[in-house]
Amino acid sequence: MNKETAVLGNSDGTRLSHESETTLEHVVNIVPKLIEWMIKSGVGYTEFSTALKAVFYNEAIKELNRISQKKTDSAISLLSGLNRRDVRAFCQTYGEYVLVDQLSLQLPVSVPARVLGAWLVQALPSSIPFQGNENSFESLVRQISSEKHPKSILLELKRLGHVIEEGEQVVLQNSNFNSNLHVDENKKIFPKNISDHLAAGILNLTQNTNFLEQAIFADELTQDSIDKLTQLSSDLWKLMSKALVSAAIEYCKSDQGTKNANKRFRLGIYQYDE
Template identity: 45%
Template sequence: MNKLPLNDAQFNLQQVLLLMNYLTEWLIRSGVGYTEFTAALKPIFYEQALQELQRIEQKPTISAISLLSGLHRKDVTAYKQTVEEGKALTEAAISEPISVPSRVIGLWLAEGWKESLAFYSETENSFEHLVKRVSTERHPRSVLNELIRLGVVTEDEENVVLQKGPFIPDPSLLEARKILTNNLTAHLAAGLHNLFQNNGATYLEQAICADELTEKSINILHDESLKLWQEYSLRLLKLASERCALDEGKPEATQTFRFGVYQHDGE
């Protein structure tokens, strides 16, 4: 029997929101706001609603998809038409908000203006003029502060200077984000499988937790954790390498194995 209390939507929502605190921190630090994020979620909710309807063997009508996903019927219709045309969901004719700071930088680059603009000027192109071309609802100073926070521009006396560095992603940082995403995805997939599974095999998904500890004890546990990880990860890596060599070239060798360990401490 399904162990997740599906009939308690509020309970499940609260659990997800606990995770969202950390994901939202990641988004905001990266310059992704609420409107952009919720717009990006639409096709994900659409696809998950389709999967659920398939699981319960119910016809994927527009009404059924809309009811399950919470999406407006016109959005569901647009997604269905896009899929029927063989296109990606991201190509659906749905109005998606773009953040004002992003649009300001996009317009700046598209116009080919110089990299340094006066914040305000009555006679030449200025940052204030640029912002007002994009939106009259956002104060230019607020937009500037956000772009400075993201490291996209700097302010030099009365001028706003566009930084080229942020447009060239750091490969090491991109790889670190990909690794984190892959690890978190696998962890969530294992945990949700265990919650949803019906009398089948479960994945290893356990943690040890100890509280009321001093900083000295935390340091001891931290060091021991690293020692154990180094010892056992090498053993498992050796076995994984052997199995990869044995399975290489087999047509049924299509699966991926991931084993992860994490450590965290705090008050």
């Protein structure tokens, strides 16, 4: 066993099965881009790991439903890896499933976010001095945490675009708190596309389905070739999507109102180069 797979065991030192070990190894290879997105957005391990507990709880419930097994605390705990205290807490608080909007109310709030919240709640000026005993950025941070250094919090808020420095002043950028409807809408669409893409591939691997899930890869290319391939991809997608949308509209019209019209269809395409 090489060093990379050696870390994919259980905490008690026992080995995972080959299926579990290889699955975990490949999932870990998928996650970095998601972690990159979260870190760029100011989401850390604490917030993510808390949210993951509910995801594992939900998926364990779904699997027990699939195999028609009784949903006891022990069974949910065994499948999800959560301790029974967490399972019982979810059952008592949410019932069978944890809804995403319910979960968001329970997530821990990071220190930088709490500092911003205190700034707004206390109605401090949009520009405050970094140092000082009262109404300064340092004093604001100390109200929230005695462990985090004010300079570190300042750098994090600057990285996220929430504040800027002007001389000795820290200036709140209110525009960054306003909702960007275009970005928000894309954030809703993107996870649905990715989720269905993953669902197609995972079902192909685990249930021998035959969903279309393919990609074309080429390397050792010049930028000129990349530009031409990108344009060709875009042109072909426009032709294909036009035909598919037209067909989908017709099928929706003909199927509307029929008893078994309870299915959905999604076809996606992506292009990436580096």
